[in-house]
Amino acid sequence: MKQKEERKVIVIGAGFTGLASAAILADAGYEVTLLEKNDRPGGRAMVWEENGYTFDMGPSWYMMIEAYENLFSIIGKKPEDYYKTIRISPSYRVFFSENESMDVMDDINKNYSLFDGFESEGGKKLKKFIDQSQKMYEIALQKFLYKDYWSFRDLMDKSLIKDGLKLKIFTKLDKYVKKFFTSDKAQKIVSYHVAFVGASPPTSPAVYALLAHCDMNLGIWYPMGGFGAIVDALMKAGLEKGVIIKFNTEVSKIVVEDKVAKKIITNNGDFEADLILNTGDYESGEMELLEKEHRSYPKKYWEKKMIAPSAFLIYLGLNKKLNNFLHHNFYFNSDWDKYFDQLLGSNPEWPEDPSIYITVPSKSDPSLVPPEGELMTILVLVSADLEDIESNREPYFDKILEKVEKISGESIRDSIVIKKIVAHEHFKNTFNAYKGTALGLAHTLRQTALFRPHHKSKKVKNLYYAGHYTHPGVGVPVSLISAQLACEKIIDDVKKQLV
Numbered sequence: 001m002k003q004k005e006e007r008k009v010i011v012i013g014a015g016f017t018g019l020a021s022a023a024i025l026a027d028a029g030y031e032v033t034l035l036e037k038n039d040r041p042g043g044r045a046m047v048w049e050e051n052g053y054t055f056d057m058g059p060s061w062y063m064m065i066e067a068y069e070n071l072f073s074i075i076g077k078k079p080e081d082y083y084k085t086i087r088i089s090p091s092y093r094v095f096f097s098e099n100e101s102m103d104v105m106d107d108i109n110k111n112y113s114l115f116d117g118f119e120s121e122g123g124k125k126l127k128k129f130i131d132q133s134q135k136m137y138e139i140a141l142q143k144f145l146y147k148d149y150w151s152f153r154d155l156m157d158k159s160l161i162k163d164g165l166k167l168k169i170f171t172k173l174d175k176y177v178k179k180f181f182t183s184d185k186a187q188k189i190v191s192y193h194v195a196f197v198g199a200s201p202p203t204s205p206a207v208y209a210l211l212a213h214c215d216m217n218l219g220i221w222y223p224m225g226g227f228g229a230i231v232d233a234l235m236k237a238g239l240e241k242g243v244i245i246k247f248n249t250e251v252s253k254i255v256v257e258d259k260v261a262k263k264i265i266t267n268n269g270d271f272e273a274d275l276i277l278n279t280g281d282y283e284s285g286e287m288e289l290l291e292k293e294h295r296s297y298p299k300k301y302w303e304k305k306m307i308a309p310s311a312f313l314i315y316l317g318l319n320k321k322l323n324n325f326l327h328h329n330f331y332f333n334s335d336w337d338k339y340f341d342q343l344l345g346s347n348p349e350w351p352e353d354p355s356i357y358i359t360v361p362s363k364s365d366p367s368l369v370p371p372e373g374e375l376m377t378i379l380v381l382v383s384a385d386l387e388d389i390e391s392n393r394e395p396y397f398d399k400i401l402e403k404v405e406k407i408s409g410e411s412i413r414d415s416i417v418i419k420k421i422v423a424h425e426h427f428k429n430t431f432n433a434y435k436g437t438a439l440g441l442a443h444t445l446r447q448t449a450l451f452r453p454h455h456k457s458k459k460v461k462n463l464y465y466a467g468h469y470t471h472p473g474v475g476v477p478v479s480l481i482s483a484q485l486a487c488e489k490i491i492d493d494v495k496k497q498l499v
């Protein structure tokens with residue numbers, strides 16, 4: 001049996017999960033090579049620069065900062081060794097219509113007053129809601145997020161079930177929220193977060209109310225330089241520990257002999273490996289890289305899954321400053337039942353009047369733009385079951401931009417100097433994403449914990465998986481936790497001489 005120092009580990013994918021995993025395994029003494037199909041790191045969080053405008057193409061909300069701190073601590077580092085963070089204040093602006101916007105604050109007492117304006121005793125109700133969300137979050141941290149699930153026995157944690165039932169975490173989120181609030185505005189502000197982890201209030205369990213605590217108590221933060229600064233930090237940490245990174249290297253096949261993965265075939269040569277950790281999209285990692293008999297999950301498995309939405313994304317560089325936007329802004333459309341049905345239900349359609357997320361990070365970080373410029377990303381979540389036809393993009397862009405101008409009362413169109421639009425095809429071509437999903441596997445009760453695809457192959461002894469399809473799920477903080485869980489499994493299997 002080889003010593004761990006002699007074990008060659010190949011990590012596939014240099015997104016957040018792959019970068020974090022590579023650094024953890026190199027820190028643990030393994031010889032790690034990271035293979036990435038694109039020419040840069042970050043995966044969904046890659047950075048795109050043009051004419052002095054620096055866009056984070058993916059994430060923009062820096063929440064659950066302890067997950068980042070925890071990840072860096074595993075490799076003996078702190079986030080501040082690499083990048084600086086600031087708390088965003090106010091947290092964000094919500095537009096409900098053309099004439100109606102309100103700011104959610106980084107001071108919870110001010111949010112109580114805001115909710116008093118929505119309904120009788122709104123502030124008191126918000127306090128109760130957030131107290132419950134905090135309890136859910138603490139339970140999730142202690143008993144759920146950092147634990148891996150391999151069998152039903154792992155789910156049978158009596159205290160988790162008892163606490164969960166008491167807090168009603170298994171109820172549907174929309175029903176849970178309606179027990180606290182009668183006003184539509186209050187209901188939306190405490191539950192919109194789930195859309196960004198690829199779920200919806202009618203389909204996801206109430207445990208996702210914990211995100212309201214992350215938002216209103218723990219706050220929305222920003223890494224100066226953008227998410228690209230965190231990507232650079234993880235890459236630097238890995239390189240410091242000896243990780244070898246190969247960009248423009250797309251894995252096309254994992255060769256398996258006697259249930260052991262032996263070799264990886266890429267467009268940039270073949271690589272031998274003792275252990276493989278695949279952090280690319282799980283579905284293509286199985287369906288395209290493995291022969292049928294070595295796949296843990298057949299085609300039918302993926303067809304039955306609820307796939308998280310794709311995104312219609314508009315990146316704009318503007319040659320003027322904007323007055324009516326904060327760093328983070330939302331437009332919440334009125335009919336959420338119809339909208340979420342179009343997004344995740346049985347009725348996939350390009351929504352005529354979708355909810356819209358608008359981020360203007362240059363409000364906090366002038367380093368992203370030339371002087372007097374502004375940077376704006378507009379995100380519309382759309383069903384992964386839609387066809388992304390190039391000729392449809394410009395008319396849809398017009399519709400969305402018109403709405404953004406109307407709700408904000410600010411003209412944008414005439415100030416555009418940089419413009420890029422992407423949707424499903426970008427996610428398919430750039431990341432091998434199943435159906436062009438932006439976010440991987442949706443969060444429903446039936447796609448939680450044990451019921452997400454596992455961190456270890458059922459058929460190939462030395463093949464592991466991590467990333468947003470696996471437990472705990474979608475979003476950067478939890479992708480980092482998935483990296484930690486998969487690496488712990490690898491290290492444990494090696495210790496027990498199982499691989």
Ligand SMILES: Cc1cc2nc3c(=O)[nH]c(=O)nc-3n(C[C@H](O)[C@H](O)[C@H](O)COP(=O)(O)OP(=O)(O)OC[C@H]3O[C@@H](n4cnc5c(N)ncnc54)[C@H](O)[C@@H]3O)c2cc1C
Pocket residue numbers: 012013014015016017018035036037038041042043044045057058059060061062063249250251252279280281311313379430431432438439466467468473474475476477479
């Ligand atoms: C538009 C958008 C906005 C988001 N906003 C937020 C947010 O505000 N906050 C938040 O926390 N999260 C957000 N997320 C979610 C978050 O970005 C993801 O959950 C997280 O980045 C997933 O990281 P990952 O490493 O698991 O996957 P990925 O980032 O997809 O990385 C996988 C990597 O594997 C590579 N790869 C795939 N197949 C192969 C192959 N065969 N060979 C070699 N390489 C391969 C891909 O190119 C990719 O680089 C957002 C996502 C999107 C798309």
